[in-house]
Structure formats: structure tokens, C-alpha cells
Amino acid sequence: MRLREKKKHVHGIPTGSMGDVAFLILLFFLVSTVFTKDKGLKMLLPEKTADEKEVIVVPKNIVTLTINPAGEVKVKTIGYDEYLTIQEYDRIRVIIEERLLERDTLLVVSLRASKEAPYGSMVHVLDQIKLAKVMTADDRELRANKISLIPTSEE
């Protein structure tokens, strides 16, 4: 009687709920994922030289933008000498585009922000400089790539 064969049990890990587990983990990652959102205006700072040698640029190649503590911008270059209020910042782009067409890659934009000027104004002016772009007759895209940031304490 006792000699009857024992029933064979198959020992296996149940895989039926594998999909459910996988979806649970999936949900966790779906919910916790934050996609990269770093964004901004790229700049390349100049190297500091030991003797702080001044680079001499011919005046006709320079556009000087001076930001006063109130956020107003004084634009000074050949043919222009005007004050722009915060609402008139769009003019900067137009002026730089005009100068770019004339001076090509030689153009240097000197951004002189007062130490008391709000950082926001400085970024808005920088934005206008970066937006300026023109196409030359020989199909090159010109941008104002030479930007120098100089703080001023005057005004």
C-alpha cells in the first residue's frame, strides 16, 4: 500500500506575475523621471593675462553698450550714439546686425554693465547680441561672437 509512487511536484518559480512586477517598476521610473532641462546662454570667458594687457581694437570695429544702474543702455558706435530704455532693447539687435554687415568678423561688442545694474538687464542685452545674425552675399552666417564683458562703476 505504501509503495505507491509519490506524486511528482515540479518546483519552479512562478512567472505568471512577471509582467505585473515589470510594469510596477516601469511606473516607478515613469513617475520619478525628470528629463534634463539645463538651458541658458553660452559664453566663453577670456583667459586672465598676468600683465592685464589691453587689446587694442580699431574704434570702427567696436560697438559699446553701456548699461546704467536703471537698466538703460547707451549704444555707442560709428553712426550711433543713443540711449535706449528697457522697452527699446530690440534696437540693439538691429544696430549690431547693421554693423556686422559692414565690419564682418572684425566686429567686437563691448558690454559694459554698471556694477549696480540688475543682472536681468545684462542678460537681456546679451540676448539681443546673441540674436543678431546676418547672411552675407557669399552665404555665410555672421554672428557677433566677440563679446567682452566689462564691469563699470561709473554713472
Add this chain to the structure above:
Amino acid sequence: MMRKSIIRRATKAHEIPTASTADIAFLLILFFMVTTVFRPTILRILYQLPDAESTQRILMRRNVSYIWVDKDSKIYIDDHVVNVDMIAGKVGPKIWENPDLITMLNIDQGIAYGVVDGILDQLKDAKAFRITFATEFRR
């Protein structure tokens, strides 16, 4: 003849195969595991970034280090409040390790430019020449 063929086309259960559901799910998991970046920013810093039309995305996230300046001109690096003079000392070693590092400046828009200039000066000392002024897209 006709009848026979009709009978032969007998019932067949039409079901969507579910055997590979788990595989698909695991594939999706892998995708999200690889792309997930856990939120690294400190939320207690109060700052309002300026907006700019020419804002660009920074794609090389592994190559970025951050500096925050809040509304009260306090400067934060790696969860610590630091003085302006300490920035070069903090950023210098990072540049030594990875010369291509981009320094991301998250600065409140109301801060006086003098503070920003102090930071830029320190970054030049630390040879961190590649910087980005963090901005929001302007609509």
C-alpha cells in the same frame, strides 16, 4: 464540395499574444532607468531666472557644475553657502578633473551685476572658461 470547405474553416480563437508583454515592459524599464536623472537641485533656493529668446539647451549634463545665487545675493555651490572668494577654490579642482566642464550660473535676475562680475572673476582664476548663464525660454 462547397459545404465541406465551409466546415473546415472552423473556429479559431483570435487573441493578441501576451507572452512578450513582460519583455516589452522590461525594455521600457531599461529605457527609463538609463534616462532617469534624479532631481539634483535644492528647492529652498529662491531665485527667478531672467528670460531670453536665444536660450539654448545644454545637452552634456554629465559635464555641468552649478552655481546658484539667490535673491539675497547668497552664493551656493554643492549645497554650501560660500563667499565670493571661495569660488575659485571650489571650482578649481573640478576643472582639474574635467577641463571641459561647463559652469552653469543660476542667478536671480534682480542681483546687481557687480556680484556676477565677482563670480566671473573667480571662475577665470579657476580656469573655468566655459560658462552658461541659465535663462528661461521667452514665449
